[in-house]
Amino acid sequence: MKINDVILQTVTKIVVFIILTFGIELFLAGHNSPGGGFIGGLVLSSAFVLLYLVHDIETVRKGIPFDFKKIAAIGAFLAVGTGIGAVLFGEEFLTQAFDYFDLPVFGETELSTVMLFEAGVALTVVGVVVTIISTISEDV
Amino acid sequence: MIETMITISLVLFTITICIAVLRIILGPSMPDRVIALDMIGVNLIAMIAVVSIMLNTAAFFEVILILGILSFIGTIAFSKSIERRVIIERKRDR
Numbered sequence: 662m663k664i665n666d667v668i669l670q671t672v673t674k675i676v677v678f679i680i681l682t683f684g685i686e687l688f689l690a691g692h693n694s695p696g697g698g699f700i701g702g703l704v705l706s707s708a709f710v711l712l713y714l715v716h717d718i719e720t721v722r723k724g725i726p727f728d729f730k731k732i733a734a735i736g737a738f739l740a741v742g743t744g745i746g747a748v749l750f751g752e753e754f755l756t757q758a759f760d761y762f763d764l765p766v767f768g769e770t771e772l773s774t775v776m777l778f779e780a781g782v783a784l785t786v787v788g789v790v791v792t793i794i795s796t797i798s799e800d801v
Numbered sequence: 802m803i804e805t806m807i808t809i810s811l812v813l814f815t816i817t818i819c820i821a822v823l824r825i826i827l828g829p830s831m832p833d834r835v836i837a838l839d840m841i842g843v844n845l846i847a848m849i850a851v852v853s854i855m856l857n858t859a860a861f862f863e864v865i866l867i868l869g870i871l872s873f874i875g876t877i878a879f880s881k882s883i884e885r886r887v888i889i890e891r892k893r894d895r
Contacts (some may be wrong), residue, residue, distance in 0.1 A: 798889035
């Protein structure tokens with residue numbers, strides 16, 4: 662049977678970028694408003710799930726040649742590493758620091774190490790969810 | 802005035818969702834159920850928009866976007882499962 666899903670693939674080309682942008686926006690919304698690493702990671706992985714749905718696993722793996730297990734491992738390492746970094750400065754484990762900087766485009770911005778921790782959480786969530794989805798659908 | 806309108810619209814949306822749930826339970830075929838689920842998603846988005854007007858806040862806009870994305874992906878997954886019996890293919894033969 663000939664498959665015809667031109668409309669779905671054309672829509673997906675645009676929608677995936679909207680979802681990825683929204684995921685990064687949720688991730689950057691950070692710790693003062695709704696959002697953060699976990700939710701941003703989930704939205705990012707829903708974009709990958711949409712790609713897996715519309716195309717097949719081989720095509721997506723050719724286009725995005727990352728090993729998502731390694732991405733999950735890097736994320737967990739980053740999240741724990743920010744905690745260890747606080748220990749190196751004589752503080753307690755997972756103590757977070759922040760300060761205000763004058764950035765060229767954004768003006769005065771609050772930069773904190775919570776950002777790195779959230780990045781680790783987001784990478785872990787993306788890696789684990791995409792690994793689970795692609796492992797479930799392995800032998801069909 | 803606007804309070805009454807918002808209350809009436811919320812009640813009507815609730816009745817619509819109840820009818821869609823009835824269609825999911827009774828529905829003779831699977832496509833009926835999938836379309837009823839999509840309809841529940843759309844009505845939930847509309848209800849959240851009305852509630853955010855009622856509470857006069859912009860905090861629920863992310864909820865609307867996420868609900869739209871997840872409802873879209875869920876509908877695609879359900880229809881692909883009905884149409885081809887497999888949701889994520891390993892290698893597409895064409």
